[in-house]
Amino acid sequence: MELGGDELRHLYWVEKRSAREIADLLNVSATTVLNWLKREEIPRRKPGRTKKVEMSRDELYDLYWNQRKSTVEISKILGVNRSTIFEHLKKNGIKLRKRLEAVLEGAPKRRIYERKSFSGDPLEREYLLGFSEDLSVGRASSWSISVSLSTTHPSMLNLFTECFEKYGHIWRYPVCDKGSYQWRIRTLLDNTFIFLIRPRDYNLEHLSHDEFLHRLAGLIDAEGSVLLTHNGKYTVRKIVIGMGNFQLLTQVNQKLAGMGFVSKLYKRKNNLCYLNGYPLRYTRDFWLLVISRKSDVLKLLRILPLKNENKIRKALFMLKTSHIVNFDEIELPLQRLKEEIACEVQESVKMAKATKPNR
Numbered sequence: 001m002e003l004g005g006d007e008l009r010h011l012y013w014v015e016k017r018s019a020r021e022i023a024d025l026l027n028v029s030a031t032t033v034l035n036w037l038k039r040e041e042i043p044r045r046k047p048g049r050t051k052k053v054e055m056s057r058d059e060l061y062d063l064y065w066n067q068r069k070s071t072v073e074i075s076k077i078l079g080v081n082r083s084t085i086f087e088h089l090k091k092n093g094i095k096l097r098k099r100l101e102a103v104l105e106g107a108p109k110r111r112i113y114e115r116k117s118f119s120g121d122p123l124e125r126e127y128l129l130g131f132s133e134d135l136s137v138g139r140a141s142s143w144s145i146s147v148s149l150s151t152t153h154p155s156m157l158n159l160f161t162e163c164f165e166k167y168g169h170i171w172r173y174p175v176c177d178k179g180s181y182q183w184r185i186r187t188l189l190d191n192t193f194i195f196l197i198r199p200r201d202y203n204l205e206h207l208s209h210d211e212f213l214h215r216l217a218g219l220i221d222a223e224g225s226v227l228l229t230h231n232g233k234y235t236v237r238k239i240v241i242g243m244g245n246f247q248l249l250t251q252v253n254q255k256l257a258g259m260g261f262v263s264k265l266y267k268r269k270n271n272l273c274y275l276n277g278y279p280l281r282y283t284r285d286f287w288l289l290v291i292s293r294k295s296d297v298l299k300l301l302r303i304l305p306l307k308n309e310n311k312i313r314k315a316l317f318m319l320k321t322s323h324i325v326n327f328d329e330i331e332l333p334l335q336r337l338k339e340e341i342a343c344e345v346q347e348s349v350k351m352a353k354a355t356k357p358n359r
């Protein structure tokens with residue numbers, strides 16, 4: 001797994017990890033990490049002085065073979081470089097353990113932050129599957145799964161933290177893409193989260209009522225919108241999910257129909273949209289699932305276990321004003337709510353810009 005410059009800089013300069021530690025974390029060689037540092041123009045830290053090893057062959061053998069200490073652990077005990085330990089093992093004729101054996105034994109010990117296994121809760125599993133449609137998920141190593149998200153919205157940062165902080169350490173740092181500042185948030189999970197890696201199971205037919213509502217809630221929190229708009233003078237209420245995954249949206253559409261809800265699936269005619277003011281054009285078909293019948297929208301909002309703060313605020317506003325027909329009566333308070341959310345996003349972007357270190 002290759003890191004971007006901002007994440008690499010964070011690990012190397014902020015967390016003060018060595019090239020070897022970063023390499024072990026990502027299951028690559030230290031040379032690869034050094035090449036990444038050079039490519040991203042990240043300055044190297046000055047090396048410390050080499051210390052002499054004050055240890056007999058028997059003591060070194062006992063640590064390495066009997067106590068099964070890794071070369072990293074031994075180097076920390078003696079306060080020397082890891083390469084120095086390799087030299088002394090070789091000099092003293094101590095046979096090295098096989099690389100795969102050493103890696104598998106050492107991985108849990110090298111881990112700075114504790115990781116916990118998934119709870120096994122089927123409702124939580126379905127919510128995470130829905131939410132992960134907006135996440136970048138992939139293998140970091142044979143024993144860890146990387147999950148990350150880039151966003152300007154504090155509500156998404158908080159939601160990511162709420163979902164994963166009990167399972168692994170959360171890294172959060174600012175990034176800049178084409179002059180646009182935002183936050184990247186990331187965690188490393190153990191292999192009990194293998195269900196998040198694509199290809200995922202998009203057959204929703206077997207899900208129970210509650211399991212489907214949790215999958216749908218996660219999907220709306222990630223890729224959906226709770227919309228209050230107008231048609232002339234009349235208020236229009238909608239729940240919209242937009243994404244390129246036609247298979248998943250078809251399954252959601254069918255499942256909603258089986259529960260008595262009316263929803264429609266549309267292919268977006270214009271694949272041009274804007275992200276942080278920059279135009280983006282989808283190279284594949286983009287689909288919209290729309291629920292617009294007022295009774296269905298309100299009923300769903302009452303039973304969906306939403307967790308995204310912004311979606312919850314909009315849902316509560318919609319439920320509170322459900323009796324109002326004329327849009328003029330809710331236009332001003334709705335605008336204030338939108339401005340509050342927009343201000344929070346602007347503050348988040350400002351903080352990212354102020355926090356991001358210069359090269």
